[in-house]
Structures are given as structure tokens and as C-alpha cells.
Amino acid sequence: MSAAKLAVRLERAQAHLDAVRSYHAKVDKLVTARTPSDPGMVSGIRRTPSVSADASADALLARYARSLDRLSAAERTVEAITKQLDAARAEEGRVPFTRDQIVGADAVKTSTGWRTVRKVNRTTVSVETGFSWTDRIPFDQVLSTYRQGD
Structure with a gap:
């Protein structure tokens, strides 16, 4: 693939990475805001069991894990396209042997x-x-x- 096309792909991948980072930051804020403030919860002693609170916490942690997976995938994509672009630019500048x-x-x-x-x-x-x-x-x-x- 040509360096120009790879540069366009890299620009799109960077924009996607920025969007994924922004989303992950929002989810991270939600997770840190839900940190237990009850001293009994930290020690593992729960005052009253709550099925809906457990389901909500599990859903939030699953959302956090998915956003983390998407973030690492987007970072790997940007890294791979950057390597391809560097190789393509080096190949364009190479003078063939006579x-x-x-x-x-x-x-x-x-x-x-x-x-x-x-x-x-x-x-x-x-x-x-x-x-x-x-x-x-x-x-x-x-x-x-x-x-x-x-």
C-alpha cells in the first residue's frame, strides 16, 4: 500500500483511538465514583444484600473491561499502521540497485x-x-x- 493511503488510514485510526480514549475515561470516572464509601464494604462485611446493586456493579465492571479491550485494540492498530507507514516511506526513498x-x-x-x-x-x-x-x-x-x- 502506498504511503499516502497509509497516512490516511493512520489519521482515521488516530481519530478512532482518541474517541475510544475519551469513552474509556468516562467509564473510568464512573467506576471510580462507585468506589464503596461504607467502611463495612471495604472489609467484606455487607450491611444488607442487594441483588440490583450487585447487577449494576457487575454491568459497570463489564463495561469497563470492554472499553479497556477496545482501547488496547485501537492502540495496537495505530502502532501497526505506523510501522507499515514507516516501512512504506523507507521503501519509497530507496534507490534500486543497478x-x-x-x-x-x-x-x-x-x-x-x-x-x-x-x-x-x-x-x-x-x-x-x-x-x-x-x-x-x-x-x-x-x-x-x-x-x-x-
Whole structure:
């Protein structure tokens, strides 16, 4: 995906994260406001059992847990898109290797790893596969080169 499209996705994800943070802050305020003020409740001694109060407290804690899950998911999404955007910007700024730079290399690095060079063609590099055939890799997919003497 292009860096421009990723930037738009990141902007939307940031806006979503801000909204989720705001919602979580509201729920957090509700939870902290419901902290027991009766000293008997803190010690575990309840004056009178209340089914409706227990149900209300359970619902509030479940709401808090869901908002916390949504918050962490939104943060992970923003982090993942940021990494993708950084990689896309680095790829856009990368200058592809030329034939002269690859000639004499013993190995080339691609997105799949290091491969041993068999032959440098006009626009591709033939690399060993470990089988009876060779793969051709275009120069723009070469990330790095290795020479034995370097």
C-alpha cells in the first residue's frame, strides 16, 4: 500500500483511538465514583444484600473491561499502521540497485532472505533455489548485496 493511503488510514485510526480514549475515561470516572464509601464494604462485611446493586456493579465492571479491550485494540492498530507507514516511506526513498552494483556479488538479499547469485542478467539476477532451477529477481527487489572480500 502506498504511503499516502497509509497516512490516511493512520489519521482515521488516530481519530478512532482518541474517541475510544475519551469513552474509556468516562467509564473510568464512573467506576471510580462507585468506589464503596461504607467502611463495612471495604472489609467484606455487607450491611444488607442487594441483588440490583450487585447487577449494576457487575454491568459497570463489564463495561469497563470492554472499553479497556477496545482501547488496547485501537492502540495496537495505530502502532501497526505506523510501522507499515514507516516501512512504506523507507521503501519509497530507496534507490534500486543497478546492474553495475550487483555484478561481482556473491549473494543478494531480498524480502525472503539471502540468496546465492548464479548470474547477473540485464534486468534480473538469477539466484540458486536449492533445486534444479534458478529464480530471477528484478533489480528493484534486491535489498542488499554481499561480496566475499568485503
